Amino acid sequence: MTKGRITVIDIAKAAGVSKSTVSLVLQGSSLVNEGTRSKVNAVMRDLGYVYNRGAANLRKSGANSRIIGVVVNDLTNGFFAELAVGVDMVVQSAGFVQFLSNTSESIDRQREVIASMREHGISGLLVSPARATEATDFKPLIAAGIPVVVVVRSLPGAKVSSVVSDNRAGIAAAVAHLASLGHKRITFLGGFPDTAVFDERLDGYRAGMKAAGLEFNEALVVSSAPSRAGGAEAIAKAMLLAARPTAAVCFNDAVAFGVCDGLRARRMEPGTDFAVVGFDDVIEAQTAVPALTTIAVDPQGMGRRAAQLLLQQINAGKAEAEAVTTGVRLVVRESCGASQASGRKTA
Amino acid sequence: MTKGRITVIDIAKAAGVSKSTVSLVLQGSSLVNEGTRSKVNAVMRDLGYVYNRGAANLRKSGANSRIIGVVVNDLTNGFFAELAVGVDMVVQSAGFVQFLSNTSESIDRQREVIASMREHGISGLLVSPARATEATDFKPLIAAGIPVVVVVRSLPGAKVSSVVSDNRAGIAAAVAHLASLGHKRITFLGGFPDTAVFDERLDGYRAGMKAAGLEFNEALVVSSAPSRAGGAEAIAKAMLLAARPTAAVCFNDAVAFGVCDGLRARRMEPGTDFAVVGFDDVIEAQTAVPALTTIAVDPQGMGRRAAQLLLQQINAGKAEAEAVTTGVRLVVRESCGASQASGRKTA
DNA sequence: TGACAAATTTGGATCGTTCCAATTAACCTG
DNA sequence: CAGGTTAATTGGAACGATCCAAATTTGTCA
Incomplete structure (x- = not known):
């Protein structure tokens, strides 16, 4: 047949x-x-x-397969799903297709999928690196002339382009907001200290404190896993301080939710007795009780931006590494205590 | 160089x-x-x-590119993101890579991405079809001997394999639960009547009512867009009935949330004054107030199952279309009114 | 040692496309 | 109508692997 x-x-x-x-x-x-x-x-x-595009690519000696590889560290996280959608949009309308693989933060899986993608002849790679990714991991790629764009997490030392949110400005804005509400003892909670993102956010915290005329104090910084559980731990530790804080900016929303849990565990109500600000604006942030004040980044927009950058580099043949930071904005809801007698009150 | x-x-x-x-x-x-x-x-x-896998595939005449295509209708939906992760897992560990594209329910985009994937030589296609997908849309694929598995939404009439959740049993279980709580006038709310999923769930509703010794009444079925807004509309209509219902099983969680909105709009509290059950168990279901009683399907499991089926058909060379239904389970939370004085009570 | 089998290795030919140089057809123009 | 352009078309020869049949090396045994 x-x-x-x-x-x-x-x-x-x-x-x-x-x-x-x-x-x-x-x-x-x-x-x-x-x-x-x-x-x-x-x-x-x-x-x-x-x-048969494969046959064509063979003759055209590789370069332009019109395939790009996309590697994300955690697709179950809504943030990265949105990011992928943004990427997909521009990739699709540029007439490319994308491989998409999830690494679940496993650096081994990451290495494997990237190798696999290379064998299939991608003409560019867009990656949100797994945790312990080394800058050198992308050496062979760029040596082969395949443009690489990292997104969300920057990779200090790697000669690749990056698209990251403005972590510094975001946290600084959060601190400024809390300061404007009268808070003086503001902690920075959560996150692993060995990551670039943490450094940037911590830097924002430092800058925000300084700008508000508040003193930066090492003790007010409590790192932890960037998860709900980590947030609960962090707030517990922070409450042990002699000069108890009255507000916290958190590494991300997950930590912020954990902080809320921890507060309730000690009979304090977030938003009323203690101010909490998150980072990311995940979907649950608006439906949670109290609704979470947070720094919103636009993951889909980041995805689009990153894909554009990658395609541009692919078309240019060879481009310089470029670092893009995308804007963020403070979304004031209830957990910071700023909203006065919010309309919806569940019985 | x-x-x-x-x-x-x-x-x-x-x-x-x-x-x-x-x-x-x-x-x-x-x-x-x-x-x-x-x-x-x-x-x-x-x-x-x-x-260079491309060169190899050329000689080996196409069939085994070790690439599969994955097409989903809405990746921003956490459900499908989970599904994709499940697929990714088994695809990855089978040494395949996947193209993944999002159609945003656009049948045109769907056609385009599938065409594009074919040009790149996929050896199988896994698709969660966009709304108005016709059974015939996959004809050329199967004619070319490329196995196709549809997931989540079945495609009546298409000679392709499918992996769908047990919609019938799920809704029937929801009805049984409500009946066991003493409800007699139970409505079925939301969903577009022209879809296979709707038919299956409606069928489950009918079966559940019969099993509970309750009469099936056409008037108790109110269709609407399967969205939050649609849910609000549906409950509004349902409340106009002479014999007012006291409980609703909803087409999905989004509808269920809309129903809750609608109830509050008329000063009724879901879970107390009216019982609501959803379908899907989306992430917000557990954090919402009241927490949503719903039918949980395991999207990641479905993804894994579907990918396994597809790979199996690819390896078999040529396989018969097979229909798999995956199990679901009722998760009792607060919105059905079953939980007595639930522990956590927000002040 | 010669004959034969088993174990390794190796030139093409080939997959479906693109690209180059060369050919053919069509059209001017003085 | 010869000579010169321009417009269309067309055979190979690649691209980087696989696969087959054939060649080579090695091993075994009477």
């Missing part, structure tokens, strides 16, 4: 032209006569021809 | 063997001498050789 794939030669034969002509039609060359073009197109439609 | 890609010939030359031998090493053939094998491997490592 399966008489094998239909090739340009079949088309050529059926249309009474040579394979070269069919090839020209395929690439929309202006050299071919309008009449022949339409006849060839008709035959292709009739026979259900499908272009 | 870029002296072009390194090929088997370069390896052969450097290792002092023929390209054929290198090829045999590549495929792990037992024909080659252990000594030569390790020498070749060493050279490959030294020169940083990367296998």
Whole structure:
């Protein structure tokens, strides 16, 4: 039954032209006569021809497969799903397809999937690196002339482009907001200290405190796993301080939720007895009780931006590494205590 | 600088063997001498050789590209993101890579991405179809011998395999639960009537009512968009009935949330004055107030199952269409009114 | 040691496309 | 109508792997 794939030669034969002509039609060359073009197109439609991009790439020696690789560290996280959607949008409308793989923070899986993608001939790689990713991990890629863009987590030392949110400005804005509400003892809670993101956010905290005329105190910084459980631990530790804090900016929303848990565990109500600000604006932030004041980043926008950058570098053939930071904004809800007698009050 | 890609010939030359031998090493053939094998491997490592799967597939005439295509209708939806992660897991550990594209329910985009994936030579397709997908849309694929598995939404009439959750049993269980709580006038709210999923769930509703000894009444079924807004509309309509319902099973969680909104709008508290059950168990279901009683499906599990089925069909060369339904379970929380004086009470 | 089998290795030919140089057809123009 | 452009078309020869049949080396045994 399966008489094998239909090739340009079949088309050529059926249309009474040579394979070269069919090839020209395929690439929309202006050299071919309008009449022949339409006849060839008709035959292709009739026979259900499908272009074999693999064969074409082989001849064209690799570079332009019109495939890009996308690697994310945690697709179950809504943030990264949104990011992927943003990437998908621009990739799709540029006529590319994407490999997409999830690493679950496993650096081994990451290495594997990237290797696999290379074998399939990607013309660019967009990656949100797994935790302990080394800058050198991308060396072979860039040596082979494959543009790489890292997103969300920057990779200090790597000569690759990056698109990250403005962590510094975001946390600084959060601190400023809390300060404007009268808070003086503001802690910075959560996050692993060995990551670039942590450093940037901590830096924002430091800057925010300084700008508000508050003293930066090492003791007010409590790191922890960037998770709900980590947040609970962190607030517990922070409450042991002699000079008890009255507000916290958290590494991310998950930590912030954990902080709320921890506060309740000691009979304090977040938003009323203690101010909490998160980072990310995950979907639950608006429906939680109290609704979480947080720094919103636009993951889909980041995805789009990163994909654009990557495509641009692919088209340019060879481009310099470029660092883009995308804007963030403070979303004031209830957990910071700023909203006065909020309308919706659950009985 | 870029002296072009390194090929088997370069390896052969450097290792002092023929390209054929290198090829045999590549495929792990037992024909080659252990000594030569390790020498070749060493050279490959030294020169940083990367296998060109495209070239290989060309010779092997397409079939086994070790790429599968994954198409989902809405990746921003956490449900589908989880599904994709499940797929990714088994695809990855089978040594395949996946194209992943989002259609945003656009049937045109869907057609485009599938066409694009075909050009790149996928050896199987896993798709959660966009709304108005026709059974015939996959004809060319299966004609070309490319296995197709649809997931989440079945496609009546299409000769493709499917993996869907047990919609019927799920809704029936929800009805049974409500009936056991003493409810007699139970409505079925939300969803578009022209979809297979709707039919299955409605069927489950009918079966559940009958099993509980309650009468099925057409008027108690109110369809609407499967969204939060749709849910609000639906409950509004349902409340106009002479015999007012006291409980609702909803098409999905989004509808259920909308129903809660609608109830509050008329000063009724879900879980207290009216029982609500959803379907899907989205992430917000547990943090919402009141926490939503719902039918949990395991999207990641579905993804894994679907991917397994697809891979199996790919390996089998040609397999019969198979229909798999995956189990669901009722998760009792607060919105059905079953939980007595739940522990956590927000002040 | 010669003959034969087993173990290894190896040149093409080939997959479906693109690209180049060369050919053919069509059209001017003096 | 010869000579010169321009417009269309067309055979190979690649691209980087696989696979087959054939060649080579090695091992075994009478």
